[in-house]
Amino acid sequence: MLVHSRTGKWTAWALFALLFVPLFALPLLVIVAASFSTHWSGAFPSGPTTAHYTAAVRGESLQALTTSLVTAVTASLVALTIGTWAALASAAMGKRGRRILDALFMLPVAVPSVVVGLAVLVAFSQPPLLLNGTRWIVILAHTVLVTAFAHQSVSAAIRRLDPMYEQAAASLGARPSYVLLRVKLPLLLPSLNAAAGLCFALSMGELSATMMLYPPDWLPLPVLIFTSTDRGSLFTGSALAVVLMTATLLALLAVSRIRTRASFR
Amino acid sequence: MNSGIRFDGVSVAYGGTTVLDGLDLTVEPGEVMALLGPSGSGKTTALRAVAGFVRPASGRVFIGGQDVTALPPYRRGIGMVVQQYALFPHLRVDANVAFGLKARKAPKAEIPARVAEALEMTGMAAYARRYPRELSGGQQQRVAIARALAIRPRVLLLDEPLSALDAQLRSGMLAELARLHRELPDVSILYVTHDQVEALTLADRIAVMDKARLQDCGTPQDLYRRPRTEFTASFVGNANLLPVTVGADGVAFAGAELKVPTDGVAAGASATLCVRPHLVGLGEGPNALRGRITEVQWRGSTHRLYVEVGGHRVKADVRELRETPALGTEVTLHFAPEDAVLLGAGVADG
Numbered sequence: 001m002l003v004h005s006r007t008g009k010w011t012a013w014a015l016f017a018l019l020f021v022p023l024f025a026l027p028l029l030v031i032v033a034a035s036f037s038t039h040w041s042g043a044f045p046s047g048p049t050t051a052h053y054t055a056a057v058r059g060e061s062l063q064a065l066t067t068s069l070v071t072a073v074t075a076s077l078v079a080l081t082i083g084t085w086a087a088l089a090s091a092a093m094g095k096r097g098r099r100i101l102d103a104l105f106m107l108p109v110a111v112p113s114v115v116v117g118l119a120v121l122v123a124f125s126q127p128p129l130l131l132n133g134t135r136w137i138v139i140l141a142h143t144v145l146v147t148a149f150a151h152q153s154v155s156a157a158i159r160r161l162d163p164m165y166e167q168a169a170a171s172l173g174a175r176p177s178y179v180l181l182r183v184k185l186p187l188l189l190p191s192l193n194a195a196a197g198l199c200f201a202l203s204m205g206e207l208s209a210t211m212m213l214y215p216p217d218w219l220p221l222p223v224l225i226f227t228s229t230d231r232g233s234l235f236t237g238s239a240l241a242v243v244l245m246t247a248t249l250l251a252l253l254a255v256s257r258i259r260t261r262a263s264f265r
Numbered sequence: 266m267n268s269g270i271r272f273d274g275v276s277v278a279y280g281g282t283t284v285l286d287g288l289d290l291t292v293e294p295g296e297v298m299a300l301l302g303p304s305g306s307g308k309t310t311a312l313r314a315v316a317g318f319v320r321p322a323s324g325r326v327f328i329g330g331q332d333v334t335a336l337p338p339y340r341r342g343i344g345m346v347v348q349q350y351a352l353f354p355h356l357r358v359d360a361n362v363a364f365g366l367k368a369r370k371a372p373k374a375e376i377p378a379r380v381a382e383a384l385e386m387t388g389m390a391a392y393a394r395r396y397p398r399e400l401s402g403g404q405q406q407r408v409a410i411a412r413a414l415a416i417r418p419r420v421l422l423l424d425e426p427l428s429a430l431d432a433q434l435r436s437g438m439l440a441e442l443a444r445l446h447r448e449l450p451d452v453s454i455l456y457v458t459h460d461q462v463e464a465l466t467l468a469d470r471i472a473v474m475d476k477a478r479l480q481d482c483g484t485p486q487d488l489y490r491r492p493r494t495e496f497t498a499s500f501v502g503n504a505n506l507l508p509v510t511v512g513a514d515g516v517a518f519a520g521a522e523l524k525v526p527t528d529g530v531a532a533g534a535s536a537t538l539c540v541r542p543h544l545v546g547l548g549e550g551p552n553a554l555r556g557r558i559t560e561v562q563w564r565g566s567t568h569r570l571y572v573e574v575g576g577h578r579v580k581a582d583v584r585e586l587r588e589t590p591a592l593g594t595e596v597t598l599h600f601a602p603e604d605a606v607l608l609g610a611g612v613a614d615g
Binding site: 162164165167168169170171172173174175176178182183186187189 | 316317318337338339340341342343344345347349351353354355364365368369412413416422
């Protein structure tokens with residue numbers, strides 16, 4: 001730590017708590033509190049109940065959670081494949097090609113996601129590629145949105161990868177495809193894993209583009225949370241939000257466990 | 266199988282800068298050739314041209330008589346060991362050693378025996394199930410050598426293999442490398458180093474490189490006793506280089522007449538006299554040089570004296586003196602006529 005004196009340390013912690021608690025912790029705690037309540041009058045929620053959770057894990061809500069999970073897993077895997085492929089390709093390119101490719105893949109981050117949603121909607125509402133009204137348009141939009149992050153983090157990892165491993169493998173007689181499968185990808189595994197976690201978390205929480213695209217039979221959990229709070233069911237929405245949060249956290253925890261196993265250095 | 270390496274006018278340039286300039290060099294089958302030079306001399310580039318990691322702008326590279334200039338690295342049949350070991354961190358020692366065999370699709374049944382053989386040869390058999398991160402630097406380097414040898418390469422490229430090890434380990438590994446070469450007499454070895462001790466100890470011949478060019482090439486004894494250029498004389502063995510004027514049966518240096526073999530250099534010409542510091546003695550003798558001590562370094566078994574003689578600094582390594590001489594003391598140095606080598610025209614102040 002940079003602060004050495006005792007009072008200095010206490011001050012730093014106090015400042016941290018002052019910023020962290022109201023900005024990050026309190027709003028989440030309020031959601032958790034609300035999810036266990038029937039009404040809220042005055043400063044604190046009241047009427048403790050678990051009824052919202054009973055509703056949140058069955059029927060339409062359970063359906064929405066599954067939808068979110070399937071969307072996030074599919075979008076993350078596709079994004080990871082495309083992003084890694086592009087990152088490997090751009091590493092092999094000249095300076096100029098690399099810059100152009102990297103800029104192209106960063107586009108979905110620079111463009112507001114609601115614009116990406118609209119673009120996907122307009123582009124795929126006409127034959128020959130008519131995806132509007134199917135689940136695929138949601139998955140596609142999510143993929144477009146998260147590929148940028150996958151590409152970004154895998155690119156960074158490839159730049160950090162020492163070329164001597166690749167050269168050592170080549171000198172031992174390994175063809176480029178063998179080097180990729182047996183040396184590069186295993187060494188990139190921790191980064192691929194982190195990228196997958198990031199993509200998954202982003203997709204689980206995506207709302208603005210999804211709102212423009214979702215068909216009635218493919219309703220992800222964030223949309224359900226939005227519509228229930230919009231209808232005034234704040235407490236049901238809170239319970240759903242806690243379910244979403246927990247599911248995402250659990251998935252990220254599982255992913256990070258794989259990561260510790262995969263990091264060799 | 267023919268295993269030599271031949272450079273035929275190999276030049277390499279990076280973005281307009283020539284880093285290797287027309288290298289002509291042949292490494293005979295079974296020979297250990299050291300590429301010795303300071304950093305930036307082009308020695309590593311030459312090695313990388315054999316490995317296939319740099320493409321020559323002009324010239325050809327041959328391995329075992331076959332032109333490999335256009336071949337990708339994985340088809341060249343070389344073993345390579347680099348300074349940082351480059352062991353695959355995600356594979357255990359035995360899998361690292363087996364990597365080349367699997368990549369080359371060696372018969373599955375043969376692989377375990379050949380891995381064991383390579384690990385046995387480098388004394389690492391007991392560590393087969395370890396990960397590289399669980400080994401010391403010296404052990405990792407042994408595994409790297411085992412990995413390179415397991416594929417039974419025609420040529421072995423060693424790029425500063427001992428630079429990352431401490432001094433004691435280094436001399437042990439030098440002896441190991443010499444033993445390995447005796448066990449594998451058919452393998453040609455190209456050994457890149459900036460350390461003259463490694464080159465002198467291990468090499469059958471040394472190619473001295475500087476400023477992207479080959480300066481000199483010969484056996485270690487040859488280069489050490491009869492250097493042909495000032496660069497070789499100073500880089501290999503850190504010689505005294507004294508600017509002299511050639512006379513009838515000797516040379517003139519700082520007003521003194523020195524008897525040395527002039528080997529046909531014309532009288533009256535300017536030349537450089539090369540004398541090894543350890544062949545310079547303290548006290549009266551033939552070829553006496555009188556001067557004043559400007560610096561003394563105690564090196565354990567020897568004293569290194571820096572003596573100013575007529576405006577030039579002469580280095581002398583003498584057996585440890587009972588009493589360290591004071592700076593400014595007037596002393597006389599001498600050397601035997603046959604211990605001096607006259608280098609051709611061109612004067613530079615050593």
